[in-house]
Amino acid sequence: MSLAPTVQEILDQKSLRWIFVGGKGGVGKTTNSCSVALQLAKCRENVLLISTDPAHNLSDAFGQKFGKDPSPVNGVPNLSAMEIDPSGTIEEFLASQDNQDGMMDMVQDLAFAIPGIDEALSFAEVMKRVKKQDFSVVVFDTAPTGHTLRFLQFPAILEKALGKVRELSTRFGPMLNTILGAQGKSIDEIFGKLDETRDIIAEVNRQFTNPDLTTFICVCIAEFLSLYETERMIQELLTFGIDTNTIIVNQLLFPKPGSNCDQCNARKRLQQKYLEQIHELYEDYHLVELPQLTEEVRGVEALEKFSQMLVKPYKP
Amino acid sequence: MSLLINLAFVALWFRLLSILTTTRVAEFLWQVLSKVSTDEKVLELRATRSRLVEVRQERTETSSKDEFAKWAKLDREYNKLKARMDLLNADVGRSRASLQNYVRTARWLLSSGLKLYLLWKYSSRPVVWLPRNVLPRFVEWVLSFPRAPMGSISASWWLTIVDHGLSAVTELIK
Numbered sequence: 207m208s209l210a211p212t213v214q215e216i217l218d219q220k221s222l223r224w225i226f227v228g229g230k231g232g233v234g235k236t237t238n239s240c241s242v243a244l245q246l247a248k249c250r251e252n253v254l255l256i257s258t259d260p261a262h263n264l265s266d267a268f269g270q271k272f273g274k275d276p277s278p279v280n281g282v283p284n285l286s287a288m289e290i291d292p293s294g295t296i297e298e299f300l301a302s303q304d305n306q307d308g309m310m311d312m313v314q315d316l317a318f319a320i321p322g323i324d325e326a327l328s329f330a331e332v333m334k335r336v337k338k339q340d341f342s343v344v345v346f347d348t349a350p351t352g353h354t355l356r357f358l359q360f361p362a363i364l365e366k367a368l369g370k371v372r373e374l375s376t377r378f379g380p381m382l383n384t385i386l387g388a389q390g391k392s393i394d395e396i397f398g399k400l401d402e403t404r405d406i407i408a409e410v411n412r413q414f415t416n417p418d419l420t421t422f423i424c425v426c427i428a429e430f431l432s433l434y435e436t437e438r439m440i441q442e443l444l445t446f447g448i449d450t451n452t453i454i455v456n457q458l459l460f461p462k463p464g465s466n467c468d469q470c471n472a473r474k475r476l477q478q479k480y481l482e483q484i485h486e487l488y489e490d491y492h493l494v495e496l497p498q499l500t501e502e503v504r505g506v507e508a509l510e511k512f513s514q515m516l517v518k519p520y521k522p
Numbered sequence: 523m524s525l526l527i528n529l530a531f532v533a534l535w536f537r538l539l540s541i542l543t544t545t546r547v548a549e550f551l552w553q554v555l556s557k558v559s560t561d562e563k564v565l566e567l568r569a570t571r572s573r574l575v576e577v578r579q580e581r582t583e584t585s586s587k588d589e590f591a592k593w594a595k596l597d598r599e600y601n602k603l604k605a606r607m608d609l610l611n612a613d614v615g616r617s618r619a620s621l622q623n624y625v626r627t628a629r630w631l632l633s634s635g636l637k638l639y640l641l642w643k644y645s646s647r648p649v650v651w652l653p654r655n656v657l658p659r660f661v662e663w664v665l666s667f668p669r670a671p672m673g674s675i676s677a678s679w680w681l682t683i684v685d686h687g688l689s690a691v692t693e694l695i696k
Contacts, residue, residue, distance in 0.1 A: 430587055437594050441601070486591035 208485070209492045213242060213423070213452055213516045217249055221418045226448075228348040229425035230435045234456040234496075236263040237503045238425050239347035241513030247285040250342045255279075255287040256332060257347040264289050264347065269505050276339060281506045286341075290332060330406040368400055417449035425454045426484075428477035433484065452492040455484060459498050460522035496520060526649050529677060532640060533684035537692075539633045547629065548622040555621070567610040574603045641678050648674030 209215075216222065225246075227239035236257070243255040254276055257264045264287050265272050268279055276286040336344060375397075414420045422443055426436040436453065443450050458477055461470040484493060496512075497520050503512045556564055581596040646669040652662065654673065662673055670676035675683075 430590070433590055434586070437597075441598070480590065483590040487594050 208489060209451075211492060211494050211519050213245065213454075213492065213494060215492060216242075216421060216423070216452060217245055217517070219418075219421075222343055222421060224344055224346070224414060224420040226346045226348055226420070226422040227425060228422060228439065229432075229454075230439075231427075231432055233425045233427045233432055234454075234503075235425045236267055236347055237509070237512060238423070238454055238456065238496075238516075239345055240264070240267050240509050241516055242423065243285055243287075243345045244282060244509055244513040245516055246343055246345065247282055251284060252339070252341045252343075253285045254336060254339075254341040254344045255285065255347065256336075256344060257287075257289045258291075258332075259289075259347065259349045260291050262289055267504060267509065275335060276341075279506070286339075288335070329410060330403045333406050333410065368404055371400075372397060415447035420448060421452070422448050422450040423452045423454060424450060425456055427457045428455055428480040428484065430480065433480055437487070451490075452494065453484070453488055454494045454496060454516075455481065456496045457498040458495055494519070497522065525644065525647060525677075526680065529640070529644075529649060529680050530684045532636070533681050534688060536633055536637065536681075537685065537688050539629065542629070544622065544626045544629055548618075548625045551625065552618055552621060561617075563610055563613055567607065567614055570603055570607045570610060574600065574607060577603060637681070641681070644677040645669045646671075647677060649677055649680040650675040 216225065225242065227235055227242060229235045236259075239255065239257075243253055247253045255264065257272075262272075268287065270277075270280055270287075272287045272289045274288060274290050276288045279285045279287050424436050424439060426432040440450055458481070459470055459474045461467060461474055465471065481495070494516060496515055499512070501508070503509060556568075559565070577596055577600045581593060581600060584593045584596060586593040648666075648670050651674050652665070657665075665675050665679055666672050667676055667679070
């Protein structure tokens, strides 16, 4: 018995706080993350949609400019959106440190050489802003590079690395302090920030690996490479311990009966082949099948219509 | 006289032992032991390894484009088996390392340890009496090092001489 081909289970699961929507290669990730957010806004008090893609895709999708802080989406009650540029966060942080001297630079270089630290810092920034306004659920439109969650692999490494950096500078810090004067304060600031980040990441890790709180929706298309990428992504999520139970298969062709478009028919046959494989491999997942539309899905109205198909399966 | 020949045989023994290096002996013993071992980890490792090879072969024979589901399931099984095998290898590797240690110790006792013992025991015994007044006193003194009587060759020198001779012979044979 297969599961319902809708996202209804996710909508019904009130305990969920974090929903990721991911998928590589122009599969319609943003359209779907906006649609999921729209459906959630109908049955939740306060929904936040976040994008970390520098390409401002949320602003394009809704036809409204979004910034680093949550702003309500025009025409959609209970929904806010924000777009943050991860690299911007790091530059801001660095610029805010005014004592620029040799010791500081060295410690900074050490600290920022830790792998995953830039994603971790940007996530920590997001978490801080999110905590300020109490949102019932947050939908993440993950960056196409798929590196968004890489830092989750590293909490242990991050801890060790931070520990090492601390150790090194407590050893050399006092010595340099006496030579250079009162540098201790600035170093403490940096460590304060890194410790704060580490604590937030540990908490984030706990929440993301809890299936009652977090789930990941994979978006793909019925083609070989997308399927391969999806399988790889799902195995990676399993390694991280992040729950995933829904796959959206997008851009499916439904040529009119009697259509004489050879390309459409050929493509449809290929898609059918891969769709069968998807059903066989992911038999314990919700598989939502969405059609290829004839127009771009942009604007609240179009997105509304599209999002209906997430709960009411499309019939050609 | 008998000491001379005995020591010569001992030198030969040391030479032979140098062929049986620690690694070679340890490897050999390991192969033998792992075949007859009833340790559950070793058995599981063998079973996992052979299943891994089977799965890998099956996966290579499956086309990922035509039968993606089957291919992906085999790939998942392969990754799981590989992870399990790496874990077992680490465990079993520890036993292997300790076997190597045993072999190394035994070998040392039979070679260097034995050598030290013999040299200590026969340090003051003359092995070969040199003809009198042929070599200068200083040379005689050196050759009797450490404690053999003057005018004789000591055990340690004799071992060295025989060893030299044996290496010359092995060079010729090669």
